[in-house]
Amino acid sequence: PxxxxxxxxxxxxxxxxxxxxxxxxxxxxxxxxxxxxxxxxxxxxxxxxxxxxxxxxxxxxxxxxxxxxxxxxxxxxxxxxxxxxxxxxxxxxxxxxxxxxxxxxxxxxxxxxxxxxxxxxxxxxxxxxxxxxxxxxxxxxxxxxxxxxxxxxxxxxxxxxxxxxxxxxxxxxxxxxxxxxxxxxxxxxxxxxxxxxxxxxxxxxxxxxxELGVEAIAGRVLALTDALVTGLHEKGATVISPRGAEASGIVAFRMGDEPPRRTVGRLLAENVYLAARRGCVRASPHFYNEPSEIERLLELL
Missing domain, CATH: 3.40.640.10 (Type I PLP-dependent aspartate aminotransferase-like (Major domain))
Known part of the structure; x- marks a missing residue:
């Protein structure tokens, strides 16, 4: 202190x-x-x-x-x-x-x-x-x-x-x-x-x-982002965020030629909240997010 x-x-x-x-x-x-x-x-x-x-x-x-x-x-x-x-x-x-x-x-x-x-x-x-x-x-x-x-x-x-x-x-x-x-x-x-x-x-x-434990939070978040990155690759998205030791709670990607703000806007209309940052769409799932929410995001994309 x-x-x-x-x-x-x-x-x-x-x-x-x-x-x-x-x-x-x-x-x-x-x-x-x-x-x-x-x-x-x-x-x-x-x-x-x-x-x-x-x-x-x-x-x-x-x-x-x-x-x-x-x-x-x-x-x-x-x-x-x-x-x-x-x-x-x-x-x-x-x-x-x-x-x-x-x-x-x-x-x-x-x-x-x-x-x-x-x-x-x-x-x-x-x-x-x-x-x-x-x-x-x-x-x-x-x-x-x-x-x-x-x-x-x-x-x-x-x-x-x-x-x-x-x-x-x-x-x-x-x-x-x-x-x-x-x-x-x-x-x-x-x-x-x-x-x-x-x-x-x-x-x-x-x-x-x-109370939850920072290590446990990190494990949960990285598992969610791993699942998201795998799904994005299957969708043909361009994923900017690294994996392995450089991975974090942020996944930055682009969907073909669609402008990131347009991607964010159509997802917002479905009550899915992402952000447009540095020419990419940014997703930041936290420990309270469920795998089913990652699946829904991928379906909407």
């Missing part, structure tokens, strides 16, 4: 890192052109400080590890900013390998984990992740407006809060004394009154995930 702060959303957590580090002109951030805007624009916002964001090119919906390794060779790189799972393709990044590359070179690793938390296991300590941010409204099945930000304890003194308020100072219940000394934990990133209804909802969602 000393390394967790409550935030409004994934973007806010990433922004705490982007605005809190002591950047120097010429520093580099490595990002990727497969990323959701939340993990790009906060870094682009550092241009006026002389910080360059290098957009690594994805290939077939994936970011090759060798591309990252080559880019990390520059001594100017301060931080790697990636997602645990790419939102458009569903490709799961090799976090252990990426973290190892960063540690070898003294580079910080900031993770957008909204497409994993609540669906796939992530052990930040074992993986050596420095920062992680995730909203609660996706795989955690909570509400919008409440999420988590993880900052490794050893790095908290290097990430200066953007705002110092009543809550993130050291003695935050002494209302008679004005002070600026910070909390010794990640509460230093919670400057004011928290979103209590959202936090209680998030707590309930986390309790449910822990």
């Amino acid at each position: 000393e390394e967790i702060a409550f935030v409004k959303n994934t973007t806010e957590g990433i922004g705490i890192v982007a605005q809190g580090l002591d950047w120097q002109p010429g520093d580099r951030v490595l990002a990727c052109d497969l990323e959701y805007p939340s993990n790009v624009t906060p870094w682009w916002g550092l241009r006026d400080q002389g910080v360059e964001t290098v957009m690594l090119p994805g290939r077939d919906g994936r970011l090759p590890l060798e591309t990252v390794e080559e880019a990390l060779a520059s001594p100017r790189v301060r931080l790697l900013a990636l997602s645990s799972v790419e939102f458009g393709s569903g490709a799961r990044n090799d976090l252990a390998a990426l973290s190892a590359l960063c540690r070898e070179r003294g580079v910080l690793f900031c993770l957008d984990a909204i497409q994993s938390v609540g669906c796939l296991p992530i052990d930040v300590a074992a993986l050596g992740i420095d920062f992680l941010s995730a909203d609660g409204h996706k795989w955690l099945c909570s509400v919008e407006g409440s999420g988590i930000f993880y900052c490794a304890a050893a790095l908290q003194d290097r990430i200066r809060p953007r705002v110092v308020g009543w809550r993130n100072v050291a003695d935050n219940h002494d209302f008679d004394t004005y002070q600026t000394a910070l909390q010794p934990t990640a509460v230093r990133y919670e400057e004011g009154s928290p979103n209590m209804p959202g936090i209680f909802a998030l707590g309930g969602a986390i309790d449910l995930a822990l």
Whole structure:
């Protein structure tokens, strides 16, 4: 708990890192052109400080590890900013390998984990992740407006809060004394009154995930997506999402020449909810979905 702060959303957590580090002109951030805007624009916002964001090119919906390794060779790189799972393709990044590359070179690793938390296991300590941010409204099945930000304890003194308020100072219940000394934990990133209804909802969602077991949730989700991918291939669809170690809860595909938004629209008319993302149709079954619902989706396609 000393390394967790409550935030409004994934973007806010990433922004705490982007605005809190002591950047120097010429520093580099490595990002990727497969990323959701939340993990790009906060870094682009550092241009006026002389910080360059290098957009690594994805290939077939994936970011090759060798591309990252080559880019990390520059001594100017301060931080790697990636997602645990790419939102458009569903490709799961090799976090252990990426973290190892960063540690070898003294580079910080900031993770957008909204497409994993609540669906796939992530052990930040074992993986050596420095920062992680995730909203609660996706795989955690909570509400919008409440999420988590993880900052490794050893790095908290290097990430200066953007705002110092009543809550993130050291003695935050002494209302008679004005002070600026910070909390010794990640509460230093919670400057004011928290979103209590959202936090209680998030707590309930986390309790449910822990009760079911994250490993069990992952097994269920991957079994559903495996069945969907098999059925899509039988339908002649083009499946973008990888399988095996790179598989996630997202399946991205195209149905021939049909525009993805048109596919999504006709399925919506049948009360089947998918999304159009990055030129594909995106399906994201969760543990509560039934195999029969996957079969119905395939029939409608």
